[in-house]
Amino acid sequence: xxxxxxxxxxxxxxxxxxxxxxxxxxxxxxxxxxxxxxxxxxxxxxxxxxxxxxxxxxxxxxxxxxxxxxxxxxxxxxxxxxxxxxxxxxxxxxxxxxxxxxxxxxxxxxxxxxxxxxxxxxxxxxxxxxxxxxxxxxxxxxxxxxxxxxxxxxxxxxxxxxxxxxxxxxxxxxxxxxxxxxxxxxxxxxxxxxxxxxxxxxxxxxxxxxxxxxxxxxxxxxxxxxxxxxxxxxxxxxxxxxxxxxxxxxxxxxxxxxxxxxxxxxxxxxxxxxxxxxxxxxxxxxxxxxxxxxxxxxxxxxxxxxxxxxxxxxxxxxxxxxxxxxxxxxxxxxxxxxxxxxxxxxxxxxxxxxxxxxxxxxxxxxxxxxxxxxxxxxxxxxxxxxxxxxxxxxxxxxxxxxxxxxxxxxxxxxxxxxxxxxxxxxxxx
RNA sequence: GACCAAGUAGUGUAGUGGCCUAUCAUGCGACCCUGUCACGGUCGCGACUCGGAUUCGAAUUCCGGCUUGGUCGCCA
Numbered sequence: 001x002x003x004x005x006x007x008x009x010x011x012x013x014x015x016x017x018x019x020x021x022x023x024x025x026x027x028x029x030x031x032x033x034x035x036x037x038x039x040x041x042x043x044x045x046x047x048x049x050x051x052x053x054x055x056x057x058x059x060x061x062x063x064x065x066x067x068x069x070x071x072x073x074x075x076x077x078x079x080x081x082x083x084x085x086x087x088x089x090x091x092x093x094x095x096x097x098x099x100x101x102x103x104x105x106x107x108x109x110x111x112x113x114x115x116x117x118x119x120x121x122x123x124x125x126x127x128x129x130x131x132x133x134x135x136x137x138x139x140x141x142x143x144x145x146x147x148x149x150x151x152x153x154x155x156x157x158x159x160x161x162x163x164x165x166x167x168x169x170x171x172x173x174x175x176x177x178x179x180x181x182x183x184x185x186x187x188x189x190x191x192x193x194x195x196x197x198x199x200x201x202x203x204x205x206x207x208x209x210x211x212x213x214x215x216x217x218x219x220x221x222x223x224x225x226x227x228x229x230x231x232x233x234x235x236x237x238x239x240x241x242x243x244x245x246x247x248x249x250x251x252x253x254x255x256x257x258x259x260x261x262x263x264x265x266x267x268x269x270x271x272x273x274x275x276x277x278x279x280x281x282x283x284x285x286x287x288x289x290x291x292x293x294x295x296x297x298x299x300x301x302x303x304x305x306x307x308x309x310x311x312x313x314x315x316x317x318x319x320x321x322x323x324x325x326x327x328x329x330x331x332x333x334x335x336x337x338x339x340x341x342x343x344x345x346x347x348x349x350x351x352x353x354x355x356x357x358x359x360x361x362x363x364x365x366x367x368x369x370x371x372x373x374x375x376x377x378x379x380x381x382x383x384x385x386x387x388x389x390x391x392x393x394x395x396x397x398x399x400x401x402x403x404x405x406x407x408x409x410x411x412x413x414x415x416x417x418x419x420x421x422x423x424x425x426x427x428x429x
Numbered sequence: 430g431a432c433c434a435a436g437u438a439g440u441g442u443a444g445u446g447g448c449c450u451a452u453c454a455u456g457c458g459a460c461c462c463u464g465u466c467a468c469g470g471u472c473g474c475g476a477c478u479c480g481g482a483u484u485c486g487a488a489u490u491c492c493g494g495c496u497u498g499g500u501c502g503c504c505a
Contacts, residue, residue, distance in 0.1 A: 027469085028462035047463065064456085079464050100439040100456055100475095108467055109441045109455045114497065169504055186505075212504050213430060219504070303501070328505040343505085355505065398505085425497075 002069070006039035010076035010084050017042060017086065018069035018094070020125060021062055023106050031059055034081075035068065038130070044070060045085045055091045065097035065105055065122070113415060120420060120429060131260035132416060135253055136405045140205060142252030143226055146245050152201040152228060157190035159183055159207060163379060170211035172221075183209035186398060189383045191229035192330065192359060195394040196386035203228040205401065215424045217413045218351055220402060222422035229396035235332075235342040235358040238395035239318055242346055242354060243274045246316065246399075250408065264409060272316050276346070279313075280321040287312050298323050310349035319345045329369040332358040346399070348407040356397025363387040 001016060008015045019037035033044040046059050055070075062068060070091035076084055102119040103111040105126055116123040123129055144154065160176060161184045171182040187204050194202050208225045226245075230238060250271040253261070261269050279287070284305075285295040291308035295301070301309070301319075309319075322343040324333045333341040343357035360366045366387055370377045377384060405417040415421040420429060 023466085025465050025468055026462090027465060030463035030465080032465055032468090034466080043466080045464080049463085077464085079466090081466055085464095103440060104455065106455095106467085111440060112498085115440070188505075210504065214501095214503065215430095215499080216501085217499080300504095326505090331505080357505090 004039040005035065005037045005042045008042050008074055008084065008086065010074050012074055014072070015074050015086055016069070016071040018067070020105075021064050021066050021068060021097075024062065024064060033059065033062065033068075035070070036125070036127075040082075041127075042082070043080045043085045044072075044088055044091070045080065046088060046091075051088060052090075055088050058091045058093050061096065062093055063097045063099050065101055065125070066093055067095040067097075068093050113413060117415065117421065117426060118429075124419070128263050129416075131257075131263040132405070132409060132411070133419065134260045135257050135264075135409060136401075136417060138253050138257050139249045139405055139408065140226075140401065142249040143245055144203075144205065145252070146248040147201075147203045147228065147241075150201070150241065152203045152230075153199050155191075155194060155199070155202045155204050156206065157184075157187040157204060159209070172209050172211045185210055186225065187227050188330070188398070189380075191227060191396055192394065193383065193386050195229055195231045195361075196389070196391045200232075201228070201230045208398075213424055217415075218403065218406070220414060220418065220421055220423060224401035224418075226399040226401050226404075227396065229359075229394055231392040231394045233358070233393070233395045235320070235344055235356070235395050238356050238358070238397055239278075239320075239344055239346070240275070242356065242397050242399065243276045243316070243318075246346075246353075246404070247272050247274050249404070253408065266409065276316045276318055277313065278318045278320050278344075279309075281319055281323065281340070282321070284309055284319045298325055300326055306347065306351060310347060310351075313347070314349060316349075316353075317347055319347060327357065329373045329375065330357075330359050330366065331369075332360045342395075344397075346397070348403075350407055351403060353403050353407065354397050354399040356395065358393070358395040361387065361391045361393050363391075 002018050003012065003015055005017055005019060008017060017035060017037070019035040022034040022036040022041055025032040029048050031046040031048065033046065035042050035044050046055065048056060068091060070086065070088040072086050072088040072090070074084055074086050101122065103115055103122055105122055107126055148154070160174065160181050162179070162181060169185050171185055174181045174183060186208050187206065191202055191204070204227045206225065208223055210221055212219070212221070228241065230241065254269055254271055282297070284301065285297065285299065287309050288295050288301070288305040291312065293302065293305045293308050295305055321340045324331065324339055324341040327341050327343045331341045331343045341357065344355065345352050346354040360369060363384070366384065367377050370380060402414050402417040405411070406414050411417055415423065
């Protein structure tokens, strides 16, 4: 029976393992093969005079990154990495790797992101790259767990939609038989329709598509969005769910991913404390202006402004009370001062992670806001009908999964947080 | 989309007009080596993004293309 490499200890006596050859060191009469699987790396030691001719022939034929299996006695020795080594009685090459390799899995020689992504199947063999995705997995599991525990129902909404309804971002057009269709930029309108349907609380973790020609370290054209919507709730209720979800995810990773964090060198991983500080939009532009990035009411926050405010805050924080003009039509304005609205952004010191709001559930006001954005209410018929037949007040947010992982692990490039990223120039692999 | 920058062995690099049949590392091949852990040693293999121009001479200068990276914009 095959056993995972991390479970290979002198106590097991005899072990049968399989994996990739990470490195080979031939000292003459003695050869060391470092064999890697999903769980770790084991030294297989071959004293050439003491093994069978078959083992010797296989070792001679072996190349780095070939898949092998071997069986033999496990010995404790302080001379081997991890304090144990396997002396093979049998050793077989299952799949021989060609040479040269398109990139160096053992990371003695670095590779550029483009080379890495062209050969992602090899790049993902690197223990530190693999560790990122172990953590991403844990993170999304924790998010789902927290939301389920708080009575959210997981849903899936369509990614193929009929029209570029909301304005704003560019959409990818799609040939849908004889109709025009697009890849959806956000589950926003569907989540809201489900509030009318009585689901009360929903969440979705799924892809979103944006056809913007940006070319940065923090944008993707296909991203994963963690979206929630909750009924009988205001923006403060939504913010509490958000900060608790994020801190739960950090806590889960801290508790369950110690090995992966060590592999990534994140020895002082900190769980952010809740509640996150809240500042208003007006305070944010004051901080930015004082820090040398002048902004006036109504401006969006520039990249430089986000940086200035992030440095000042030094932790995750919320920006609340945004100008109504700067937010989408479905946002609820304050009753007594309609120039600002019940929207918020959740920021990491490095960048925006999430935005949300209490939504406008009042049909005539919604129509009015659509018109004031220069959009045509007729185009929103399917979205708007639910507001005519009993729509509870509701609030929600969308959180970028890649940005959450990226900032959590202090990754420089958002592409590091996706298995097969889609950016301005890359559609394959 | 604008601006800036860059394309040299499989990978990562050095090289700003002749000293380049191009540096170094890693890799690969051969040989030596029984305790490596970036093993070591000797020898060898393998590259100037494409097209045009300037020049006695171009990896190096100029023009154009292609590709890539980054910044900003844009991105509910």
